[in-house]
Amino acid sequence: MRETRVNTGDTERTPARLLLRFLARHPRSVGTLAAVGITGCYVGFHTMLLGAGVAVAAGASWRLLDRPTFDRFAGRLVRAWWRRWFVYQRKWADIAFGCGLTSSNRHGHSLVPKLLSVRSTFCWDSLRLRLVRGQAAEDFEQVLDRLANAYNARRATLRTIKPGVISLDVQKREPFDTLFIPLPEMPREDSAVDLARLPLGRDEYGRDFALDLVGGIHYLIAGATGAGKGSWMWGLLRGLAPWIRSGRVRLWVLDPKGGMEFGQGAELFHRFATDDQSGLELTREYVDTLDERKTEMGRHGRRTWTPGHSADYPLDLLIVDELAAMSEYTDRDISREFTKLLSKALTQYRAVGGRVVAATQEPTKDVIPMRGLFPTTVALRLEEASYVDMALGEGVRDRGAFADQIPDYMPGVAYVKTEGSREPLRVRAAYTSDDDITELVRYATSHDAEILDFPNRDNGTETESADSPDTGGESGETDDIEHIEVIDDGEDEDDDEDFDAA
Numbered sequence: 478m479r480e481t482r483v484n485t486g487d488t489e490r491t492p493a494r495l496l497l498r499f500l501a502r503h504p505r506s507v508g509t510l511a512a513v514g515i516t517g518c519y520v521g522f523h524t525m526l527l528g529a530g531v532a533v534a535a536g537a538s539w540r541l542l543d544r545p546t547f548d549r550f551a552g553r554l555v556r557a558w559w560r561r562w563f564v565y566q567r568k569w570a571d572i573a574f575g576c577g578l579t580s581s582n583r584h585g586h587s588l589v590p591k592l593l594s595v596r597s598t599f600c601w602d603s604l605r606l607r608l609v610r611g612q613a614a615e616d617f618e619q620v621l622d623r624l625a626n627a628y629n630a631r632r633a634t635l636r637t638i639k640p641g642v643i644s645l646d647v648q649k650r651e652p653f654d655t656l657f658i659p660l661p662e663m664p665r666e667d668s669a670v671d672l673a674r675l676p677l678g679r680d681e682y683g684r685d686f687a688l689d690l691v692g693g694i695h696y697l698i699a700g701a702t703g704a705g706k707g708s709w710m711w712g713l714l715r716g717l718a719p720w721i722r723s724g725r726v727r728l729w730v731l732d733p734k735g736g737m738e739f740g741q742g743a744e745l746f747h748r749f750a751t752d753d754q755s756g757l758e759l760t761r762e763y764v765d766t767l768d769e770r771k772t773e774m775g776r777h778g779r780r781t782w783t784p785g786h787s788a789d790y791p792l793d794l795l796i797v798d799e800l801a802a803m804s805e806y807t808d809r810d811i812s813r814e815f816t817k818l819l820s821k822a823l824t825q826y827r828a829v830g831g832r833v834v835a836a837t838q839e840p841t842k843d844v845i846p847m848r849g850l851f852p853t854t855v856a857l858r859l860e861e862a863s864y865v866d867m868a869l870g871e872g873v874r875d876r877g878a879f880a881d882q883i884p885d886y887m888p889g890v891a892y893v894k895t896e897g898s899r900e901p902l903r904v905r906a907a908y909t910s911d912d913d914i915t916e917l918v919r920y921a922t923s924h925d926a927e928i929l930d931f932p933n934r935d936n937g938t939e940t941e942s943a944d945s946p947d948t949g950g951e952s953g954e955t956d957d958i959e960h961i962e963v964i965d966d967g968e969d970e971d972d973d974e975d976f977d978a979a
């Protein structure tokens with residue numbers, strides 16, 4: 478971009494000054510050019526070109542083979558550089574002029590806000606701009622749609638970075654517009670459950686996305702009403718179905734909004750509370766149980782709990798649907814004790830099989846004083862921009878987690894931030910419908926039925942169903958019905974549920 482700011486006359490614009498200023502302002506570009514020049518002189522320009530060709534081919538193959546890691550380490554830097562100089566900078570003066578964002582000084586010179594830098598994530602680009610004197614962020618706010626159109630972006634939003642400097646954030650793509658998110662198959666065997674990979678949906682790169690109760694430990698899910706918190710929590714339970722059925726996972730569910738979210742699954746739960754008072758009792762019992770386990774494991778010299786090792790030491794999963802109802806909008810005594818107990822649960826039971834998954838609409842410090850204790854945080858659509866950093870951690874919105882910009886018509890879309898990773902990941906959970914929840918409940922609460930391969934009559938094999946109490950030996954009547962054999966252990970011979978579940 479041409480330097481359009483006016484010279485006030487106190488410094489003279491000699492070529493040497495301009496060159497020095499350019500060098501000082503663009504150290505990376507100048508450094509790269511210098512490095513290329515020096516290398517060319519040393520090794521010869523042919524060799525250097527060959528080296529550059531090899532580097533480009535290696536980068537292209539890397540991108541082809543594993544786009545997410547390429548993007549994380551190289552792609553976003555290359556893209557930011559490319560877009561800064563060849564997309565945003567090239568058009569900026571014209572666009573600023575067209576949107577009425579230029580100004581002029583008393584000498585009649587045009588002043589254009591300066592593009593300082595560009596940052597790029599997979600979906601969003603952030604343009605850092607210095608305002609010209611006399612300009613305010615509101616001037617940009619009024620023309621956000623025009624700016625988005627000018628750059629062919631889906632939407633644009635604004636942040637004030639510091640006085641006189643703003644970030645214009647433009648969304649370049651929306652992978653979830655076209656990406657179909659199939660509901661992961663519900664596992665049916667204990668051995669099919671991997672606590673470190675509980676499939677939930679897809680990420681922005683189209684890869685399968687899974688929850689991790691081993692490394693991710695506890696999850697805080699923040700989202701406005703209707704943002705799709707239900708899909709995240711029910712999706713997790715579907716992934717645990719066989720373990721719920723066999724008792725390797727015990728669910729302690731606290732749904733203080735009267736059981737509206739989890740009422741349908743009441744049969745699955747070890748403990749279920751639907752108001753604040755019983756919720757507090759449930760949390761007390763949860764903490765006592767895990768305290769006891771800790772003591773017992775200490776007595777037996779066991780230092781760690783192995784997930785799924787046995788039903789004697791189950792995974793105890795505490796689910797809280799609306800934290801605010803327990804930590805803020807309730808009696809002071811209840812909220813104080815609950816906050817203490819939950820903080821204990823978040824800090825002391827990792828090694829003895831305690832896990833917490835909690836949801837909230839408001840991730841503020843008053844409502845969730847213990848929010849820093851959740852190693853993994855998820856931000857679905859949020860009402861306020863300030864909520865994003867409250868949910869995901871300081872500075873994460875700056876790094877591209879625009880959860881407040883997720884549109885209403887995209888429930889289930891969220892940014893996930895795991896401990897130790899700087900960059901947030903954009904993810905969409907598959908939709909878990911009421912029928913899918915019914916399937917889960919039916920499967921996880923029926924214990925006797927087992928499906929065996931049934932010999933196919935069309936192949937001329939004889940049906941041997943006389944032993945099965947459910948078919949009552951009525952082999953002559955099986956011509957028109959599905960060929961399923963149900964083996965029952967005899968405890969519940971008349972229970973049709975078993976047949977349905979099978």
Ligand SMILES: Nc1ncnc2c1ncn2[C@@H]1O[C@H](COP(=O)(O)OP(=O)(O)OP(=O)(O)O)[C@@H](O)[C@H]1O
Pocket residue numbers: 700701702703704705706707708738838888889890905906907908909
């Ligand atoms: N993953 C998803 N994909 C597509 N649609 C979804 C998804 N999750 C939820 N929805 C839709 O959004 C609606 C609201 O979802 P849900 O009830 O889970 O939101 P919520 O965040 O739990 O809201 P509340 O806090 O008010 O209970 C659902 O009825 C469903 O139609």
